[in-house]
Every structure is written in C-alpha cells, then in structure tokens.
Amino acid sequence: MYEVNCKTCGRELFIGKVLENSYEYWCPFCSGLNLLEINEAINVCENYITETRENALAVARTFSKSALLFAALNSREMESRNISKMENNHVQAILWSSLIIRDCIKGNYNNRSSKQFTAQNLSELFRYYACIIQSENLLVKVKEGHFSLFEVNSTTTFDYFRETIETEGKTYLAFPAQQWRYYLEMMKTVQMCPDERFDQTKNYVNVKVKEYLKKKKGIILKIQRAGKKAKKRLETELSNIEKSSRAEIYEITYNSFHSVYYNKDFFSFEEIGKNAKIIDFIDLIIEDSVCEIKSLSERLGEEQFLYEIEIRKFKTLCDSKGLDFTEVRRILISSEDDCKEFPLLVEYENKILVCPKTLLFIVSLIKFDTDREGYKSSSYLLGDDFENEVKAIFESNGFSLRHPVHKDQELVRKKIKFEKEGESREIDLIPYNDKLLFVVECKRNSFKPGYIFKYERQERISKNDGIIDEIDNKHIDRVAYFQEKQNEFGFKNHRKVKGLIVTLIKEDIESYKDIDILPLCDLEMYLKQSS
Numbered sequence: 329m330y331e332v333n334c335k336t337c338g339r340e341l342f343i344g345k346v347l348e349n350s351y352e353y354w355c356p357f358c359s360g361l362n363l364l365e366i367n368e369a370i371n372v373c374e375n376y377i378t379e380t381r382e383n384a385l386a387v388a389r390t391f392s393k394s395a396l397l398f399a400a401l402n403s404r405e406m407e408s409r410n411i412s413k414m415e416n417n418h419v420q421a422i423l424w425s426s427l428i429i430r431d432c433i434k435g436n437y438n439n440r441s442s443k444q445f446t447a448q449n450l451s452e453l454f455r456y457y458a459c460i461i462q463s464e465n466l467l468v469k470v471k472e473g474h475f476s477l478f479e480v481n482s483t484t485t486f487d488y489f490r491e492t493i494e495t496e497g498k499t500y501l502a503f504p505a506q507q508w509r510y511y512l513e514m515m516k517t518v519q520m521c522p523d524e525r526f527d528q529t530k531n532y533v534n535v536k537v538k539e540y541l542k543k544k545k546g547i548i549l550k551i552q553r554a555g556k557k558a559k560k561r562l563e564t565e566l567s568n569i570e571k572s573s574r575a576e577i578y579e580i581t582y583n584s585f586h587s588v589y590y591n592k593d594f595f596s597f598e599e600i601g602k603n604a605k606i607i608d609f610i611d612l613i614i615e616d617s618v619c620e621i622k623s624l625s626e627r628l629g630e631e632q633f634l635y636e637i638e639i640r641k642f643k644t645l646c647d648s649k650g651l652d653f654t655e656v657r658r659i660l661i662s663s664e665d666d667c668k669e670f671p672l673l674v675e676y677e678n679k680i681l682v683c684p685k686t687l688l689f690i691v692s693l694i695k696f697d698t699d700r701e702g703y704k705s706s707s708y709l710l711g712d713d714f715e716n717e718v719k720a721i722f723e724s725n726g727f728s729l730r731h732p733v734h735k736d737q738e739l740v741r742k743k744i745k746f747e748k749e750g751e752s753r754e755i756d757l758i759p760y761n762d763k764l765l766f767v768v769e770c771k772r773n774s775f776k777p778g779y780i781f782k783y784e785r786q787e788r789i790s791k792n793d794g795i796i797d798e799i800d801n802k803h804i805d806r807v808a809y810f811q812e813k814q815n816e817f818g819f820k821n822h823r824k825v826k827g828l829i830v831t832l833i834k835e836d837i838e839s840y841k842d843i844d845i846l847p848l849c850d851l852e853m854y855l856k857q858s859s
Contacts, residue, residue: 332353332506346512366470376493384459401683427461430662433663466491468590474504476502477501488503544569547565551563599659601698603659614684617637621633635681657675715740718770722851732817734818761859769803771829799827800841807826
C-alpha cells in the first residue's frame, strides 16, 4: 500500500476528504484527538447499536404491529416495482422496510395502538433504521481495522469525512484509515452506492436508464415501419438490449445491497439459488399473485400490492409441485418461530403474505448471481471492462499491446502453447515498452457478501483458484515463458520480464514468488515507479 505519513509526527494519516478523483489526508493525533484502543472502540460501537435500536423500537411501538407490517410490506413492494422497471436504485428503502418487517415478525413490537400511520411516519421510522444499519456497519469497519474511533468534546467540529457517534453522554468521531480508499475505489469501479458514492452511482444509473430508453424508443419506431424480415431482426435486437440493460441494473443493485449493509446473512439466498424446484415454485407464486392482485384491485377500485394466501391453499400449491410444505416453509417463509434475516414470504394470522414484485426482484437477483454469464451483462462482474480498464492504464503510461510482428493483433487474451503441457494457456495482457515486458493476470473477483471481511480476504488468497494457486499453477509458467522465449515470440530486443496480478481491491498479499499483486487504483503509480 502506498501510505501517506504525517510530516510532523510520522504516523500514518487518515482520510480527511473524499474528493471526486482523489483524497485529502490529515492527522488526528496532531489535532489533539485521543485514539481509543480497539476493545474500547468495539464496546462503544456495541453500546451505540443498542441505543439506535432502542430509539427505533420506541418509535415503532407507537403503532400497531399490523399497521406497521403492512405499511412496510407495501413500501418494499413499491420500491421493488420501481427497480424492476429500472426507474431508480434506492435499495436503502428496501433494506429499511425489510428490517421493519423482520422486527414485526419477531414480535419486537406488538401493541395495538390506533395511531394513524402515514407516509411521513414511515419516513421518520426509516431514518431510525438507517441509523441501525450505520451503527452495525461501523462496528464491522472498526473490527476490520478500516476505521478508528476518537473521543472528542461535543462542541468540536471538523471539516473532514467522518462518522459521529453520541452514546452514553459522550461524543466520538470515527475516521477512515487509508486502506478504506481501496474499498471506496472498488465501489466506484463496480458502481456500488454506499453513502460516500451514492450520488455518483445514482447519476450513473440515471444515465444508463436514459440511454436504454432512448435506444428502446428508437428501435420500437423502426419496428413499426419495418417489413416482416427486418421486424424480426429488430425485435431480437430490442430483446438483447433489454437483457443487457436489465443485467447491468441487477449488478449495480446486487452490489449495492452488500455495500450499504455489511450483515452478510441479510441478503444470502444460496439455498434458494441452488434449488431449481424452489425457483420454479416462486415463479408460480409470482404469476398467481399478480393475477389475483390485479383482479382484487379492479374489484376494489384501488391499487393493491399484497396477496394473502391461506396456509391451506399454500400447502395445496406445494403438493401440486411435488414439494414438501415443511421444507418450503423452512426455506422461504418467515414466521414468529423462524424469521429470516430478509423476510421474503411472511406468515401472519394463518395466511402467507405475498408481495409479487418484491419476489420477482429478489429472485431475479438470485438468478443473476447464480448465472451471471447467462445474463450476458457487459458489466464489471464479467471482467471484460475490468481488463479494458487495466489495458487503458498501461497504454496511457507508454506501454504497447500490439504484437511485435503481427501489428494488426493485440496482446490481449493471448493463447500461448507450453511445451511441457502440450496445451495452450491464455494470458490476459502482455504490455511492453523498450525496457519492460509485463505478464498480467486481471483477477477481478466477483463481489459478494462479506467482501471486506478478513476471512474472505484470506480465502481469496489461499482457496483453490485463489491468488497463490493462480501463481503456483499458472502465472509463474507464463512469466517463465517470456523470460526464455521473447525472441521466438517476435521481440528483437530482450526486455526485463515482470509478472503482475491486478486485483479489484487491495488484497492482504503484495508479492509472491517475485510476482507483484496490486489493486487497480494503484496501478498507475506502480508503473510510474517501475519506469
């Protein structure tokens, strides 16, 4: 890591401000702040979580459980509908609603207040639940070493990027360590939206949606005027554009869930994703409930959002698909005695409450996560743009990726045949200048829950197909090939060969067997120092 140290006291500086394309650093020690020891900081964060939860529950308990549950379900359904239509990316409202639903089911508030529930009431409650998420996230960031806590006088003000905590009559400031910038850069790269980057990501999504709608409108106009043969081709083109745009929105949304809330169990649907029968059953529930809600809305003359299925009928649906109700209930349904972190289907007063747009939205994300290649997204999750980003940085720093002999060919995803194995092996990038030749592997791990946790970082290093495995079994041979056979490949002059692995985020390993491992955001500085 390229550390920035204080010129006065020599300690590592903290991030002071997050600028558009850079960071401003500062020294809290020279500003007279006292650093809390890690155990003390964790204790403060835990107390803060307790207080934020009690504040939220105190407000929630002024309403009846039924009113609150249905208001939160309706709110989540409306937000899911908007995202499904690619109209916004406000995943926070889905998170807040889901947490309220979870607390209702768990019985954390159960009074029968008659206080009227309004959109304003829900908005106020959302703010309290936003604080819960912020407090839980801060505990993770402190435990993982990304943030440090300082006690300050309540009148002290700092024009710096920080989180303020007030608990047990004291005020604390949480400042991000330098390594946090690697996480911020990763989030910017894959277009996630934590608080620090939310506006940028929202603008990015809006631009993408406008581009999609413009293309869609243009193709629809062409279809209306086209002949039979051209019409079929244009309809296929429209379908591909819709799939690509939807996949990109799914990616951004999926990533955002994990970047705004670090509870790795909250959005974890692995068991559902691996069970094709359950996925098909969810699709059936969505189809049935959409029809029922449409019919109910027409009868009542008012738009409805929920479908209530009697448990008896739900069991019949399970039987019709050869599914065991007890198993379906364990996997999909949240009840008082078994509440999931993210409640999908809710059991309430002997009925199953179904929100079809929420189900469609979540199951679409699950399908996307289990079959990203099938979505044919042109986004960072598939790695193509990540490689292009790495390639662009090399080229902007004077490196060529043209084949030394066949100038019409690029040294991108070049297959090299190794004599000892008798098979070809692909190399992502082979950039070179007059003195250096890099053999580059772009290891862009897919984002998933717990990405920033230490155990996940260690797994990315040591697991099968991890960084060490990549070097031992593949990359070291790629580097050796160019150390020995530059002339055979077509280079007239011998260059120093350097193996390099470029990752999305800074990993807990910087070099292994003389091959450097560095994050994308440090690549340009690395190349300048190598020249």
